[in-house]
Amino acid sequence: MHVNLDYGTLKIGDKVTAKVDETKRRLTARNHSCTHLLHAAIGEVLGAHVDQKGSYVDSEILRFDYSALNKPSVKDLKAIEELVNKKILESIEEKTLVLPIEEAKKLGAEMEFSEKYGDTVRVVTFGDFSKEFCGGTHVKNTADIGVFVLEYDTAVSSGVRRIQGRTSFGAYRYFAQKTSALNYVSASLGGALDSELGPRIAALKENVASSGKLIASLKSKIASSSAKSLEKEFEDVNGTKLLVKTFDGMGREDLMKVGDSLKVKYPDYLLFLIGKNDDGIAICAFAGGNGAAKLGAGKAIKLAAPLLSGNGGGRPEMAQGSAKDLSRLAEAITCLRDALK
Numbered sequence: 001m002h003v004n005l006d007y008g009t010l011k012i013g014d015k016v017t018a019k020v021d022e023t024k025r026r027l028t029a030r031n032h033s034c035t036h037l038l039h040a041a042i043g044e045v046l047g048a049h050v051d052q053k054g055s056y057v058d059s060e061i062l063r064f065d066y067s068a069l070n071k072p073s074v075k076d077l078k079a080i081e082e083l084v085n086k087k088i089l090e091s092i093e094e095k096t097l098v099l100p101i102e103e104a105k106k107l108g109a110e111m112e113f114s115e116k117y118g119d120t121v122r123v124v125t126f127g128d129f130s131k132e133f134c135g136g137t138h139v140k141n142t143a144d145i146g147v148f149v150l151e152y153d154t155a156v157s158s159g160v161r162r163i164q165g166r167t168s169f170g171a172y173r174y175f176a177q178k179t180s181a182l183n184y185v186s187a188s189l190g191g192a193l194d195s196e197l198g199p200r201i202a203a204l205k206e207n208v209a210s211s212g213k214l215i216a217s218l219k220s221k222i223a224s225s226s227a228k229s230l231e232k233e234f235e236d237v238n239g240t241k242l243l244v245k246t247f248d249g250m251g252r253e254d255l256m257k258v259g260d261s262l263k264v265k266y267p268d269y270l271l272f273l274i275g276k277n278d279d280g281i282a283i284c285a286f287a288g289g290n291g292a293a294k295l296g297a298g299k300a301i302k303l304a305a306p307l308l309s310g311n312g313g314g315r316p317e318m319a320q321g322s323a324k325d326l327s328r329l330a331e332a333i334t335c336l337r338d339a340l341k
């Protein structure tokens with residue numbers, strides 16, 4: 001036995017009283033006995049080849065590690081959970097047999113992982129369903145476990161999986177938590193019934209997907225219509241059509257769309273498009289014909305972006321950059337105009 005001393009000292013010959021937390025012990029016994037039922041249920045559902053690789057039990061949870069090459073199906077896990085609950089409901093009495101080890105082995109009792117066994121062993125049985133070598137504390141009857149919930153099944157290492165579950169008050173707390181999560185979802189959907197949640201969420205997802213498509217098509221429509229309304233704003237600089245324009249709320253991708261619909265308007269052009277949104281200030285430049293020959297998009301950005309506390313570059317036909325401050329935009333426009341003259 002191990003003792004943690006919170007205060008004081010202990011001497012040989014001192015009398016001590018050991019006190020057990022009854023509730024904790026009871027809940028732990030429930031989880032422990034349920035682990036035996038779970039072990040048997042896994043064997044029955046997944047096949048007798050399943051070996052125990054370890055287990056952990058406290059007053060909150062139970063964990064059971066077992067050998068498995070594949071992930072069990074949702075159906076198998078449900079079957080395991082249901083079988084354990086059936087055995088709880090059957091109110092099977094616990095019987096502890098104290099036997100010579102050879103006799104116990106003949107009974108086909110399961111040996112717990114890494115336990116050491118003497119000549120005489122305890123075999124804990126729940127009817128014919130579960131027989132295990134075990135020295136732990138158990139419930140008197142499976143009905144004492146109350147209810148079992150299989151929380152999850154996960155891989156812990158290659159070929160070893162772990163099931164975690166809860167019983168009794170722990171299971172109640174698990175269900176209560178799930179219920180409040182469901183209630184929250186239901187309230188968010190305007191008080192939908194549980195049975196309506198699946199279809200309602202599926203409909204919402206579909207709605208979001210089609211809204212996304214609609215937004216994308218609206219964006220490109222806006223881009224082409226704003227391209228049309230911008231025709232008047234082009235300035236003729238010595239035969240090259242120059243447009244410098246700032247768009248609020250537009251990002252780089254939107255600028256590219258606007259640029260694509262604007263660059264077909266004139267054979268000789270230089271477009272210097274600026275987009276401002278939460279991500280910052282983006283610049284996209286496009287040039288063609290004389291505009292590309294005289295200055296080009298890449299050089300236009302190299303020339304003007306530094307005046308806007310930015311930088312960038314690219315090809316003569318298309319270039320990108322970014323800026324931080326548009327207060328000297330007029331100066332930048334003059335620079336571009338002069339370069340095209």
Ligand SMILES: [Zn+2]
Nearest residue numbers: 032134135136
């Ligand atoms: Zn045990």
